[in-house]
Amino acid sequence: MADETLSLKKAFSGHGGFGVDETTMAAMVAKWRKQPDQKSRFRNDFSGFFTNIGSIEKCEDDYLLRLKTEFSRFKNIMVLWLMHPWERDARWMHHVMHKSYPFTVIVEIACTRTSEELLGAKRAYQALFNHSVEEDVAYHIKESYSKLLVGLVSSFRYEGPQVDNEMAKWEAKALGNAIKSGGSGKLIQNEEVIRILTTRSKRHLKATFKHYKELHGKPIEEDLGANLCLQETVKCIDKPAKYFSEAINTAFKEGADKPSKLSLTRVIISRADVDMEEIKETYHKQFGVKLEDMITKNTHGHYKDTLLTLIGK
Amino acid sequence: MATISVPNPVPSAIEDAEKLRKAFQGWGTDEKAMIAVLAHRDVAQRKQIKIVYEEQYKEKLLKRIESEISGHFERAVYRWFFDPVERQAIMANIAIKNKVVDFPVIIEIACVNSSNELLAVKQVYQSLYKHSMEEDVASHTTGDFRKLLFALIGTYRYDGDEINTELAKTEAKILNDAITKGEFNNDEIIRILSTRSKAQLLATFNCYKDAHNLSITKALSSKTPNDFVIALRAAIRCMTTPTKYFEKVLRDTLQKSGIDEDTLTRVIVMHAEKDLKEIKELFQTRANMTLEQAVAKKTSGDYKNFLLALIGN
Secondary structure: OHHHHHHHHHHOOOOOOEOOOHHHHHHHHHHOOOOHHHHHHHHHHOOOOEEEEOOEEEEOHHHHHHHHHHHHHHHHHHHHHHOOHHHHHHHHHHHHHOOOOOOHHHHHHHHHOOHHHHHHHHHHHHHHHOOOHHHHHHHHOOOOOHHHHHHHHHOOOOOOOOOOHHHHHHHHHHHHHHHHHOOHHHHOOOHHHHHHHHHOOHHHHHHHHHHHHHHHOOOHHHHOOOOHHHHHHHHHHHOHHHHHHHHHHHHHOOOOOHHHHHHHHHHHHHHOOOOHHHHHHHHHHHHOOOHHHHHHHHEOHHHHHHHHHHOOO | OOOOOOOOOOOOHHHHHHHHHHHHOOOOOOHHHHHHHHOOOOHHHHHHHHHHHHHHHOOOHHHHHHHHOOHHHHHHHHHHHOOHHHHHHHHHHHHHHOOOOOHHHHHHHHHHOOHHHHHHHHHHHHHHHOOOHHHHHHHOOOHHHHHHHHHHHHOOOOOOOOOOHHHHHHHHHHHHHHHHHOOOOOHHHHHHHHHOOHHHHHHHHHHHHHHHOOOHHHHHHOOOOOHHHHHHHHHHHHHHOHHHHHHHHHHHHHHOOOOOHHHHHHHHHHHOOOOHHHHHHHHHHHHOOOHHHHHHHHOOHHHHHHHHHHHOO
């Protein structure tokens, strides 16, 4: 009985875990069929979840909400999995407008998708919300990084092989000058920085970042200060696998907040068919542990099974 | 409606290619024969002629044309030859690479086309020049002009009819505030003009007119006419009343002293297969003479004959 209680408690645990253990729960329903006292004893024993009010054990509202979230992890991932990638991206971007997702999601989508994929996402956005994503970003996001975001989301980058190396060197210098002259507050609104980051092709930018490192002896990310938007932009363009691997890691950290946890689902679903192998390798190198092991350890139930399948275990 | 006239029945591409070949051979060029063919064939026919000519005579048709004729005539024929999408990409590139960026061309292309037409131009631009149009516009402009042109060309507007009347009122007020303060390069003006759908903008401008008894373009022109304000007005007029806009451009260049052949060529070549008929009709009521008369007065030689053929003489 003690074992059963413990495993059922674990199964219902919404704290810190990702997902719930549906199989154990279903088994308990079978085991405790027609035994309401068992259930009553369980409720009395599970003090975090239930409190006694009068003669009944009431669910803590807080816990209920968390539990519902945990149950929906599997539902959400299944719905997202079925959706067209463009619609997914459009909906994720829309969430940012209404502040339920951090703005870095827009940077992520604008910078890691191909020009065709981003265009598709923009079309889906228009069909779903009767607005262009550019107008919504420009209108709803008024922070200092707004110009950069509008530029990133409007981009329709050249994707061919041609790179003008001389220009890349010149622009690496220009970036260096912008960094030297402005404080990091001003940097995010610097015209040249925005122009270079939002219009140049990704190949060109990679060459530019390489030249920057040769010129200044360190990667450009180190000189961007605490500027999160710029950091994420550079990372997404230059080393997307590293960006995704870090996003996954943040989700697993102790005390990670809701949006960070949601990024686990988002990253795995959106990259499963794209560069998951590379992300797994990068994750292993960076954090010294295999991604499948982290998932197995920290997630539960059908949600866990789906994640493991998606990463191609 | 188009103004060019194609003979019925139209000669085969082989006959046309032969005629052109004959026109090139020997001393000098038979310009009349060239015009008789090229100015009287539609896009598909011109394409066929090019294919057949190049197969038959093993040389690039356009290169041959360029070597046979020169000056304004040559520029007009060259620009005329392409299909509208490629033509706009080529003209955008010419405008950008000019010593001073020819901003009306960029504004016309950005604002007259639908979202998908503009996208097609950008795609062809990328394949021709191995750069995105956005990166070229941005790297060849600075300051306020860059802000405006980049925003106009980079956007992928919602193309639908949905409008929000409350928003139109609010944004009409925002525009008015900026205009009364004389802050034309204000971020809000650029945001509204470059991201909102055309339907929404029309609603906004109507609210503006209702509130102030003055159209927004008149309100803008009552202030000191610097280039930037001219650009703003051009953008607004291209989006709301393109026929009137082009009629005025033609009238300005044909009635003032001296003449800007590049502008004249541009408007006629870009509209002869589109809506030059409506522009012509409006011109006649405004200028008290036909477009043909005005062109004949201001131009001469083969250039004049070519333009007149396109205008539908």
